[in-house]
Amino acid sequence: MANQGAKKRKEENARHMARLRQIIIACNVIYVLLRMLVFHSSFTWKHWIGLIVTSLAYVIPYQQLAKMATPAYAEDGELLDGGFDMSTGGVCGYLHDVIYITCFVQVMSIVSGKFWYTYLVIPAFGAYQSFGFIKGFLPGGSEVRSPC
Template sequence: MANQGAKKRRDENTRHMNNLYRIIIVSNVIYLLLRAGFFYSTFTWLHWIGLIITSSAYYLCYKQLASMAKPAYTDDGDLLDGGFDMSTGGVSEYLHDIIYITCFVQLTSIISGKFWWIYAVIPGFAVYKGWGLIKAFLPQGSEGVEEDEKTRKKREKMEKKASRGKFVKAKGR
């Protein structure tokens, strides 16, 4: 049973992507039926823009996840790799979060247009994560800080100790 793990991951990814597809379709159908069908008198061009934005977010995230989950085959047609493991974190997790936030925003915007403000969480989180990366490249502001005598002596002692190197005792025979 070679490649049993790859087959299992391929099947899990297929099942997972089908579930995501169903969630996206159900969210869009509910939005269109309720917002455009039932509340048609309040359905304006802004709602069409909102539908285009959410559909674009769904499309881009789903396509990226689908390309990550796609299994790889050899020239003979044998399964080589089952695709990316969707249960791991990283980009896959962020794409799932965007899909779920989009679903929530789309369905709750049926009740009130103020729920669109929840979409601000996505760029806010991106700025938060990006700031940590940018902060690593900025120079640290410790050059202008004066250190007292005790701290200076302790630092010099530690530097001297580190420069000596470590000696290892050999066991005599």
């Protein structure tokens, strides 16, 4: 009965990571089949670069999430921690957002190259979050001043 929560979290994380892996593979297969095979006449070197960029945009957040989901074991092999809760927000949520935005951009770029501009959402949101963080350090940034 001990560590039931850790065992449950470990199983949930394994299912979650498998689902993310399936989504990533599905998006790549759709892109390769449609863009490279069906629309091969319009496939250029820019599309190769796009495939490399989206692959990196999948790999980096996925590896970070995999590290977060890794369970911790004691030296005797007993499960201590089932890994990070993947349903929480914060950095975990941002990493999921990058993966989902990449899925959208990759699949929709088959239709039009203009969907690559959707990637600007990621640095724009980062700048917005940074501005809110930096504003807290400025004088009067986090205080509410009274009119008196």
